[in-house]
Amino acid sequence: FTPATGLFLQLHQRLLDIKQLTLEHLIDQHSSKANIFRDALTALPLGVLPTRSSNAITAVTCDKLNAPEVVNALRVDHGIEVAPNGGDLRQRIFRVSHMGEHHAQDLEALIEALEHITGRNQAMPDPILEGQQ
Secondary structure, three states: OOOOHHHHHHHHHHHHHHHHHOHHHHHHHHHHHHHHHHHHHOOOOOEEEOOOOOOOEEEEEOOOOOHHHHHHHHHHHHOOOOEEOOHHHOOOEEEEEOOOOOOHHHHHHHHHHHHHHHOOOOOOOOHHHHHHO
């Protein structure tokens, strides 16, 4: 038996980080990221399941969109990875993590990508410019 030494070293470093930053700070950080993301979703044709979600992850519902297509568009067109769902809700749900090294710019990029995919951020044609072509 050979232990996965690298994993133990990573775990040790993460525990040192938690001790330095404090567990309360990390919990507040995850909560803040989750709330910012969920607040931004209210302007989009997407929902959140359940109504009292964990701060670690958000299950995003796509009632009028195909969830695997949204996941693929995020990956291919925007370089953003989210987790597809499985089972009976595969076509309706994908998941977004709020843990780890995510920054404000990452959340902004995700929201902008979802706006683009859902059609909320498509530029309206300019009739003046169209007439000049």
